[in-house]
Amino acid sequence: MQHTDTNGAARAVPATPFGLTPLAHRVALTSGWVRLGLAWLAGACGALAMPPFGFLPALCLALVPAVWLLDGAATASSRLGRRAGTALAAGVIGWAWGFGYLTAGLWWLGAAFLVEADQFAYLMPLGVLGLPAALGLFYGAGFAVARLLWSPGPARIAALAFGIGGAEWLRGQLFTGFPWNTLGMALGQNLWLMQAASVVGLYGLTVLAVLICAAPATLADPGGPGRAALRRLGPPGAALVLLAGLALGGALRLPSGPMPEVPGVRLRLVQAAIPQDARFNPRNREGILERYLGLSDSATAPDRQGLRDVTHVIWPESSFPFLIQRDPQALRRIGSALPPGTLLVTGAARADEPLPGERLRFYNSILMIGQDGIVGGRYDKLHLVPFGEYLPDPVDGLLRALGLKQFVAVPGGFTPGEAQERLPLAVPGLPPVAPSICYEAIFPGAVAPHRERPGLLLNVTNDGWFGDTPGPRQHFAQARLRAVEEGIPLVRAANTGISAVVDPYGRVTGMLSVGTEGVLDRPLPRNLRESPPYGRFGDVLFCAMLLGCLSLAVVARVRRASGQSRGALL
Structure with missing residues (x-):
């Protein structure tokens, strides 16, 4: 059996005791519409981790294939060069993943177009598909950045946490912001786990959610016993310890009785x-x-x-x-x-x-x-809702000329x-x-x-x-x-x-x-x-978490590059 490394070269690898290496290999080698369809489906699975379902393992089913797909992004070629082509391929994977995740998580937006169906039903595809497709670009950027920091082994999980964490923060800030169903909500709906938000906030929960739920991807990494086994088993084990620690810390933070009342x-x-x-x-x-x-x-x-x-x-x-x-x-x-x-x-x-x-x-x-x-x-x-309570200024005149209007029937829209x-x-x-x-x-x-x-x-x-x-x-x-x-x-x-x-x-x-x-x-x-x-501190601790993930990814990549250089000299 062969495995494709981060430089696109095929090498023979032994299977792991878990039998996941062949599956990971097949996922990494997908291409074209199969690759995009698999990315979309993986992202859609992640929506089951959001309310009202709250099925946390669904985020593992979403992020583990994402890691394997990014492993295979190095097989892409481009006139821009191998590095740029790999980042572009990763970006397309990320966009498809985000498109699937948001389509499955935001399909209910279509209900708003049916309240006054005679006026808005024809616009339903823009809300149900157009918005997820546009917001999927944030995930595309996050996956591309993660792939630029990629290296074999556990550090690539930190690279993905950095890329997605930064992308989710930007999604909540740019173009008025829309942080709906940020991945951290997978942890933010359980009473014990949500207590960590008091320290790191929603975006910090997002980094933790990616680190925990993407970690099982390393179970498919090739290698035998010893150090290779530690690299393979270490991240999932650390993820379980982290998840248990969050739950225990949250349980200890909760008081035993109700809060005092305001008299x-x-x-x-x-x-x-x-x-x-x-x-x-x-x-x-x-x-x-x-x-x-x-x-x-x-x-x-x-x-x-x-x-x-x-x-x-x-x-x-x-x-x-x-x-x-x-x-x-x-x-x-x-x-x-x-x-x-x-x-x-x-x-x-x-x-x-x-x-x-x-x-x-x-x-x-x-x-x-x-x-x-x-x-x-x-x-x-x-903070008004774009297209719901007003039409954004840059396109207001154009949209009104086309006969479009905001959902709430207020002349000229609301004023902030x-x-x-x-x-x-x-x-x-x-x-x-x-x-x-x-x-x-x-x-x-x-x-x-x-x-x-x-x-x-x-x-x-x-x-x-x-x-x-x-x-x-x-x-x-x-x-x-x-x-x-x-x-x-x-x-x-x-x-x-x-x-x-x-x-x-x-x-x-x-x-x-x-x-x-x-x-x-x-x-x-x-x-x-x-x-x-x-x-007190807002997203300062979240930024520190991002910096930590970035540091781990960069150090691992530099070490790998140094090792390859020494090998070439020998």
């Missing part, structure tokens, strides 16, 4: 489960308002008296199919339903009065309503908030609030202000666009991880679910599942007295 705070989260096609229809305004008011004042137990038992009622994103601040009658109805001392915190669209010659500007906001109408401050969403950085929202009766709307909660390090430590993360959202699919569950899992990273409890109100209260360790104290209509009454857990390392 005097009694929250009621309202989940009306209004179908998306009815939610924004102005003809339903009276029925929607009555539904929210009726649920808000419902008695959940014989000893509960509805709104009289709560201090803060929380409604989800865009609760009204009209501009509430311009409807005095609706404000009076809400105010009359609220007992003294009870405050409504709600998502709502609002509009600013335009200056002469300017168009009306609309904002996706969080407002507070009391007995006397709108009170206190507000929060305007900073004017704050330069996220500031706490002062809500009477609550500790300082770090507000976020919809997918703002998926961005690590961006949900809480750094100048003043908040007492809770408040996320209002409307996942009704995506129905009963993995989408809302993935969204909740990512928001939940922010609580662990920052050491701050999460209060989340969603139209169709998942609404929940999560303590600063990621423990769910109460939840309304997808599609459930009802209310959730819960006290507010306290935050941790001090920010965990990630809350």
Whole structure:
């Protein structure tokens, strides 16, 4: 039997005791559409490691073939030269892998195009296939960088962790960022394993996930007993130890009892489960308002008296199919339903009065309503959803000329908030609030202000666009991880679910599942007295992990090059 080394030369190798060497050899020697199809299929398997499935071994089934495919990338030739051709071949493999991973993980985006099918159904391929194909370029770049650092043996696992870790970070930053289903979420949904996010954050979990789940690829490395066996068995053994250490450390970090509660705070989260096609229809305004008011004042137990038992009622994103601040009658109805001392915190669209010659500007906001109408401050969403809430400026005119528009029917799209950085929202009766709307909660390090430590993360959202699919569950899992990273409890109100209260360790104290209509009454857990390392240092430790992986890969490659040079001289 022969094995192809990193320079493209075939050499005879003995099979391993695990019988994986022939399989790895066959995978490495694939080419053309077979290679791309195998990469796509491997990536698609990785989606099973994401919520709601959480099957961690699926990420092994995704990354182990990726290592073997990159082993075989050296067989590619190019007019650019062997090194550039190898990187290009690796990039194509990475793009196909990422395309498969994201297609299998984001297929539910298609549901949004069917809410108003007469207007958007024809665009479904752009969301279901176009977005994964575009985002797959990040994985292509990551695989190409990893292959440039490649060398036989365990160090190539570190090279892959460096390439994918850097690519995932860039995916969360560039072009407004979209860190959805970052590979670290494979570890970030298990209560014990997610505790590591308090130290290294989501992107640090990504590096750990690649190191752990790609390590079994070395079981197929050729060689006999002795040092070769150690090189073959060492990475999987180290991966198991690392995984067990993360689980043990997480279990020890969790306190034995519930978190202390913020005194005097009694929250009621309202989940009306209004179908998306009815939610924004102005003809339903009276029925929607009555539904929210009726649920808000419902008695959940014989000893509960509805709104009289709560201090803060929380409604989800865009609760009204009209501009509430311009409807005095609706404000009076809400105010009359609220007992003294009870405050409504709600998502709502609002509009600013335009200056002469300017168009009306609309904002996706969080407002507070009391007995006397709108009170206190507000929060305007900073990080808008491209194509969902606005059309990006460089292509806005072109897309509108083609008849395309954003999903939310707001003339000209929403305007982002004017704050330069996220500031706490002062809500009477609550500790300082770090507000976020919809997918703002998926961005690590961006949900809480750094100048003043908040007492809770408040996320209002409307996942009704995506129905009963993995989408809302993935969204909740990512928001939940922010609580662990920052050491701050999460209060989340969603139209169709998942609404929940999560303590600063990621423990769910109460939840309304997808599609459930009802209310959730819960006290507010306290935050941790001090920010965990990630809350203080952000991605600094993640960068140190990347540097460590890079160093291992470079040292191994230099040693191999030095060994080949000495061999040539002899």
